[in-house]
Structures are given as structure tokens and as C-alpha cells.
Amino acid sequence: MDHCNSQKQLESRHQNVDLRLSFCVRSKLAIIPQDPFLFSGTVRENLDPCGCHQDSDLLDVLEQCHLCQTIDRMGGLCAEVGEKGKSLSLGQRQLLCLARALLTQAKILCIDEATASVDQKTDKLLQQTIQEKFRDKTVLTIAHRINTIMDSNKVLVMHAGKAVEFDSPAVLCQRDDSLFKKLVYGQPE
DSSP: OOOOOOEEEEEOOOOOOOOOOOHHHHHHEEEEOSSSSOOOOOOOHHHHHTTOOOOHHHHHHHHHTTTTTHHHTTGGGGOOOOOOTSSSSSSHHHHHHHHHHHHHTTTTEEETTTTTTSSSSHHHHHHHHHHHTTSSSEEEESSSSSGGGGOOSSSSEETTEEEEEEEEEEHHHHHHTTTHHHHTTTOOO
């Protein structure tokens, strides 16, 4: 099976929906979920499941994500990460997912509260790497920690399942009636 050009079918009671996405479309999108997903296998296989990149490229993204020393201590690119990446800490798994996203050169990065369960040091590394390496990309961040989005160009504030505000953090913080401002300054709704 070609894992890089797979397809899925969604069946409901009333219809069969084809969820096929071309490799071209999927290659433009990288997702870093709250619970980082790693395969059982090697560091190399987790970074480059399709085997499209040179080792030097893999080592480069590991360096950019501050993981080179950790991976070297484990045994390098051939080191096994274990089931769901159990040989790595949660923060290291997040950074490895970020390295995989860097390797894909995706134009859109979707981060689902990727820093929620990591320590402050790892959070800072993740934020720094995202700001530096995805500067010219679109970054969609689902955030609960306000500090993770304060440097964003735009913020979409959701309340009760609806979009209620959309502007830069600076503009929203200047509005007295802003829900975002209340969140930033810890004021009750």
C-alpha cells in the first residue's frame, strides 16, 4: 500500500463520501495535534515516512527543532522511538512532529494546542521554532494559552461555538468590549 497516496471512505446511513485527498493537496498541510502522533519505528521513519529525503535534510530539521543531541543519545536516525514514541518525552514528541512538519515544507501549519502539556522550556522552544521557521507560512493555532497567540497577525475568538471577534491581538486588546481583552487580562466575561 502506498501510504503517501492513500484514500479513506466515510460511510454514513445515507451516503458514501470519498475523503480522498491528493498527495499534492496533503503536502501543503502539516498538522501538529495536541497528542503528538508517532509511528512505531525509527526516528527516520517518523520524520520521513515516504523515504523522500536525504539524511542531511533529516538532521537539519532535527537541529532546527533542538533535537539533535537527544536523537544522537538515542542512537541517531536509526533509533527506535517505540510504540507511540514512548522513548521520548511529550515535549520531544511535539518537537519531532514539528521537525516532520518542517521537512514537508507545508504552506499551512495547523497546531492544535501543541504546547498544552509541555514544560515552559519546551513551550518556548516550540514557539521560537514556529515563529522562525514558519514566518512565511500560514499558521493556524488552536490555543488555550493566550501567550501562544499574542504574536499572531490575527486572532479568531470563539465563544459558545461561534466566531465573535477577529482582528490582531493589539487591536482586540484596545477594545473595551473585547472578549479577547478580558481573557488576556483575566477579567470575568
